[in-house]
Amino acid sequence: MQVRFLHISDTHLGYNQYGLQERGEDFLDAFNECVDIALENNVDFIIHTGDFFHTSRPSNKTILDAINALSRLKNTPMFAISGNHDRSSRVRDISPLSILENFGLKLVDGDGSVEFEGVLISGLKYIFRSNLRHISFKTILEKIAGRNNKNLPHILLLHQEFSPFFPNSHLNIYSDLPDGFDYIGIGHYHIRQEPFKVNNSTVVMPGSTEFTAYNQNESRYPKGVFIVDVDPDGFKPTFIQLKSLRPFIFEEIKDDDLGLFLESVKQRIEETLENSLKMPVLIVKGSVKKLNPKDILEALESSGIKDKLLHVRFNLQYVEEFESVEFEKLNLEESTLGQKLKQLIGDEELYHEVASLINVLKTFEDKKQIKEYLREQLG
Ligand SMILES: [Mn+2]
Incomplete structure (x- = not known):
């Protein structure tokens, strides 16, 4: 056989x-x-x-x-x-x-x-x-x-x-x-x-x-x-x-190195052109105090870089302004938020259902999809 x-x-x-x-x-x-x-x-x-x-x-x-x-x-x-x-x-x-x-x-x-x-x-x-x-x-x-x-x-x-x-x-x-x-x-x-x-x-x-x-x-x-x-x-x-996938570029940014950031993004775009005909998605991450997405987009635009990208996504944490939680990494059951939720719900079984629902919801990326999903599950 x-x-x-x-x-x-x-x-x-x-x-x-x-x-x-x-x-x-x-x-x-x-x-x-x-x-x-x-x-x-x-x-x-x-x-x-x-x-x-x-x-x-x-x-x-x-x-x-x-x-x-x-x-x-x-x-x-x-x-x-x-x-x-x-x-x-x-x-x-x-x-x-x-x-x-x-x-x-x-x-x-x-x-x-x-x-x-x-x-x-x-x-x-x-x-x-x-x-x-x-x-x-x-x-x-x-x-x-x-x-x-x-x-x-x-x-x-x-x-x-x-x-x-x-x-x-x-x-x-x-x-x-x-x-x-x-x-x-x-x-x-x-x-x-x-x-x-x-x-x-x-x-x-x-x-x-x-x-x-x-x-x-x-x-x-x-x-x-x-x-x-x-x-x-x-x-x-x-x-x-698979070879057909769209390239993604991760680039870190700091408050004082916008020039360096732009230079590095430009180079990374060049590198993706060797393997793919698709325009990359740029994901900007970093801990910043002053820089905001609007400023960064303007800088990308005026340096001619934005036209070479399909999309720019921001994953910025604002230090000092508020303490931010990375949702992806949040282990609900062990967090204080999880403990509070458990108290609030009272019933262990129901709490686990809510927690696992939240885990599923974490896999969606926009509100519309979440709404659609909830409507189907609960409606
Ligand atoms: Mn899946």
Whole structure:
């Protein structure tokens, strides 16, 4: 037996990051590059571990873009599960991924598993913590493992928070995955990991295909996908880096070195031109007293640099004015804010639900997306 497949995750199609259409196109370009890689490597099928779309209400254009990209795959099916971003809101509607089932995508997060090319493919859609109150996650997975009555190589698709990747999660990557699977693909965590073993399964976390919350930590890990070869010896994943991504430039600024800052940005833009045709996004960070975004933008404009950038994003901390908290790093459960919230809510269980909701909300970048998400979850 000799099977080859492509594993991708968290493509977030339709995410116009920073409110920019161009960023939406970037996410589509990354997805199309994944399709190219699938075709070039002659894979038998593709697996997608969740957050195919950025929301459960993708625009008509986004749906059409997805159909056009999938149609390039011809007879290569894509097996997918719904993530926290694109799962159905049970009562109100079905998952947007169901629309794509006539175009080569197969949802495998329901009650059945699919046998294809001699392997068994199973999946589970994203489950909110509150829905795991009366049943253990491991028990659910053990039931799925039991579907394998022909003893085929078994692939499981998941989209879930696991510690240590999400430190506050109650699920642990080592103790909450049961025996009985050969390959476990996991989405949701956007930073790619080296494949590792849990029990006898090869665990692969490809991360997202584009930068959703761009920070310096995430920038150290190139975005990409895994080509996986399956033979009698097991599953062998190989990482392939994506090339179509828009460059991001991080530049630190201090109150008295605006000139130096401009010079350095200019040079960094030159460097990106060697590898990419896309105009970079500039992220300006630093602790300042006087400088404000308006002054910096004006300086970038008058030196002709701004025209060479798609977007400028500020991540400035104003020293002395007020003490600023970096929200990304805030560990709610251990902070005084978390303690206050716990007192206020009174009920431990409900507090954990609110805390995990806040953790999900941290992954969004603008108020509109948060509102949309809340309306769907609570409405
Ligand atoms: Mn995601």
